[in-house]
Amino acid sequence: MTWKTRLTVAVVKATLAGARDILVWDSELTGLHLKVTPTGKKSFYFYYRTADQRERRPKLGDFPALKPEVARTLAYKMKSEILHGRDPSGNRKAERADAATVATLLARYLSDHAEPHKKASSTKEDRRLINKMINPAIGSVRLKAVAGADIAALINALRETPVLANRVLALLSKAFSLAESWGLRPQSSNPAKGIQRYREKPRGYFLDDAETARLWNVLDDEDQAGTTGRSITAAIRLLLLTGRRKEEVLSLEWSFVDFDRGILNLPDTKTGRITVPLPGAAAEILLALKSDPEADPRWVIRGQIPGKHLVGIQKAWERLRSKAGLEAVRLHDLRHSYGGQAMALGLSLPQLGALLAHKSPTTTQRYAHFANDHRNASAELVDQRLAQITGRTS
Template identity: 50%
Template structure:
């Protein structure tokens, strides 16, 4: 049966014992199918360039009018004329992975094989907190630069967080290209300007160091924090190590006789850390306590480390009147004291475990302090000599 498909004409088609097909007289291949139960759907019949027959559904009558269905059919036929297969494209689009699935694959195939545990945890946090709520349901191939820019903009109040999310998204979509999930050179996270990050470097001065150390050795401290937490903060001060390196420290890596820590896996790989006498004393006291045979900073459960130092740190820094000091500032303080004593940037880099000189260069202005003092002393002595010379001449 053939007729021009109109709203009145389609609704007038009577259902039969089997499907009833009415072909449109205006556009070849465009038709309407009516099932025995009266459901009316528009479709297009065509052959691919390989000669395969296709009959994809365009839409259901009611929500879709015949004029709109005919226009879609025309576009599809134009694609067919160019050698494309609209039906296959729709199938591929239906099974195309979502951003949620890309995130899962990114974690499993990239992060978990190439990143450290702390970085994996941070990636999971960024994904769960920001990426999935915003674009998790979108198809990977349909994500645009505007989508990522909007997500980045939504985090503008926390520039560091926004930029870390953007960097992770860029890597994910770069991998999506490599895995054939997006066309090459289509990364939607590229060419988005990062927010400016203000570097926050807080160094404790000599009075603050003395005040904090006094608090750590006070009765007030033991009422606010466990001995393990107090010892952890002391070690952070005395070694300049990162928080995860101290909390994850195992006795198997500690050599008190040689005064070293042999860390098998830090941010920059395996590292040999030299210990000063004060740090050795803290470690020896922990060893003598026999609290745990595996971890230096023991947690509540035997054989498990302390996993969170933030709560005791907030309580202890409050006792010392240092509410604006972060745990990581203890590492900055360790470096700043070394720089103030005239240690070279190369030596500081060795102590901190930096692999790039640029990372240590932030302390360059502090390393100049003793040099400046020496220059002042020499200048003052020269002036004293010249004044003495003038007196002799008179």
């Protein structure tokens, strides 16, 4: 809705919010107008075109801090600059860009990119890296003055933790790329480009058959003794049997489980919506949980608080892994071990990537040595067969 009248305090107060933005144009000064949002916020703007016909709509201020008379005075001053060929709004943007710092850019990266487009967990990690690693080092540096040497020095300071260094580098590269698209830096000026990533050492522990059996026996003992909650031991068993991530198991809902088709429909994982197979042993565990009189109607792994799923498992895991003689093993290593078992059975890397729902083939490469071991074992079998055929004794 829009109309024209002379803007006064009485007019502004009388203009009530509607379902959409309301624009009230000033009849005295062309371009000056009041905008009232559906939330009731009232602000003054001044619309004009530059000498090269670019449209501008700078905000003058909010009512009641800014009265219509003062807004009109500000707009007249801007109009005078425009008549002399200047672009007051554009100049202000340029001044803000000149004064912007790395911290300014990263704040906008979080609000305009990470929060709308990335998962909450990823945004939380980005915010941690910004607050703990980046801003203390270069946050106060003027954005337009940042050079490759500044980024290289920061990354070099993190060389003892290559995974962390690479994550910081990737975040900065994306942020400075956005700075170019936002007009905060010249095109093709990304200072993070060309800085070499560190080689990352493969992380993760792969349980062998004996270690897996030990862990399973400890879980059996705990269930029989009743010293650990069934939700915890069931969650660990499911991690071992399905290769899923911890949060995918802990936040599993009964509506995600399709017993008839033998699948889990996971709507919100690290790689988006996925469907994964439900092995027979895992299905038996789920059926036992479902038949428990104290089962939660929504959550598979119920927590201590009614109506909530289990969240705190690390302390119990540390006790159980110690009992099994697996002090160095992380919960996430159960997923790695699942992948290792799959490779030992002859799955190809692409097949394993699909099974574990990896987003990038690079992630699956950590299991390549299992593929090599399988090929070596296959070659030995072929050699033995040829030895029989040719009569070789060795």
